Amino acid sequence: MAVIEATGLTKRYGARLALDGVSFSVGQGEIFGILGPNGAGKTTAVECVEGLRRPDEGAVRVLGLDPWRDGPELRQRIGVQLQESALPGAIKVGEALELYASFYRRPADPRGLLARWGLEERRDDRFGRLSGGQKQRLLIALALVGSPEVAFLDELSTGLDPSARRAAWGLVEEVRASGVTVVLISHFMDEVEELCDRVALFDGGRIVASGTPGELVDRAGGTHRMRFRPVGEPDLALLAEVPGVTRVERSGRHVVVSGAGDFATAVASALARHRILVADLRMDRHTLDDAYAALTGSASVGDETAGV
Numbered sequence: 001m002a003v004i005e006a007t008g009l010t011k012r013y014g015a016r017l018a019l020d021g022v023s024f025s026v027g028q029g030e031i032f033g034i035l036g037p038n039g040a041g042k043t044t045a046v047e048c049v050e051g052l053r054r055p056d057e058g059a060v061r062v063l064g065l066d067p068w069r070d071g072p073e074l075r076q077r078i079g080v081q082l083q084e085s086a087l088p089g090a091i092k093v094g095e096a097l098e099l100y101a102s103f104y105r106r107p108a109d110p111r112g113l114l115a116r117w118g119l120e121e122r123r124d125d126r127f128g129r130l131s132g133g134q135k136q137r138l139l140i141a142l143a144l145v146g147s148p149e150v151a152f153l154d155e156l157s158t159g160l161d162p163s164a165r166r167a168a169w170g171l172v173e174e175v176r177a178s179g180v181t182v183v184l185i186s187h188f189m190d191e192v193e194e195l196c197d198r199v200a201l202f203d204g205g206r207i208v209a210s211g212t213p214g215e216l217v218d219r220a221g222g223t224h225r226m227r228f229r230p231v232g233e234p235d236l237a238l239l240a241e242v243p244g245v246t247r248v249e250r251s252g253r254h255v256v257v258s259g260a261g262d263f264a265t266a267v268a269s270a271l272a273r274h275r276i277l278v279a280d281l282r283m284d285r286h287t288l289d290d291a292y293a294a295l296t297g298s299a300s301v302g303d304e305t306a307g308v
């Protein structure tokens with residue numbers, strides 16, 4: 001059964017249509033990514049799901065509850081990552097966790113969370129004195145202190161250095177492994193690609209694409225490119241006949257073969273069969289970054305992928 005079921009959400013702020021008939025569902029134990037450019041409607045949609053905003057039209061169920069009508073009950077069962085500005089700078093790390101734990105019927109052990117998120121030694125430090133990465137880890141720990149069944153994490157790895165990001169991703173995987181459903185709002189494509197089972201890509205108040213990160217990449221441009229430098233002057237016309245190949249081009253001393261599906265294996269075996277030696281072989285894969293740009297039009301697609 002879906003843990004979150006949003007159907008036809010519409011929300012206007014005055015004349016501005018922030019959400020225009022948005023529907024999505026999130027299954028139990030999924031890590032579900034919500035992405036899209038600034039102003040796409042992500043926050044509005046998530047706030048409708050959390051019960052912080054009431055949609056003008058449409059329906060939401062979270063854990064079988066109506067977030068607007070059953071808000072107090074639902075808030076016992078979900079965890080929401082706060083913005084940094086929501087915590088007073090003078091509060092101590094340990095105090096913040098104890099305070100937030102006191103709001104819940106079934107809180108997690110604050111000491112355990114401090115250890116898990118690497119904040120044990122910061123227990124008596126004031127929030128305002130923490131580094132950006134420490135603040136971020138405390139905000140995530142606070143989202144988890146109520147032992148939520150659904151956790152909403154926003155820009156998870158903002159301010160974290162590369163090793164802290166990896167550590168945070170590992171911890172989010174652990175949180176999911178314990179049965180928690182995670183909704184991740186993110187602008188970081190590597191994070192989404194690494195963590196999310198499925199994503200909804202928002203643009204202009206609508207969901208313009210959804211599916212696994214791999215499906216989005218395929219939808220935006222299902223072809224990939226193989227590039228190599230032939231040794232000598234072999235006749236490469238035969239490559240155009242290889243199954244899956246859509247184009248064979250020269251690029252200086254290199255040859256670029258475009259294709260879909262498993263064309264690269266077929267090209268490699270055709271080269272071997274005809275005893276054609278190649279050097280400097282590499283594959284150009286589309287990434288979620290390319291898909292994001294192609295599907296939202298919010299960033300230009302680089303030369304490497306143009307025309308593919």
Ligand SMILES: Nc1ncnc2c1ncn2[C@@H]1O[C@H](COP(=O)(O)OP(=O)(O)OP(=O)(O)O)[C@@H](O)[C@H]1O
Nearest residue numbers: 013016017018036037038039040041042043044045
């Ligand atoms: N309280 C509000 N009053 C008026 N307009 C609003 C309000 N909140 C959001 N908007 C507008 O609604 C649209 C969607 O905003 P929303 O914050 O949901 O987008 P977002 O995808 O979360 O953006 P960001 O990535 O910048 O946080 C934007 O055009 C925004 O300016």
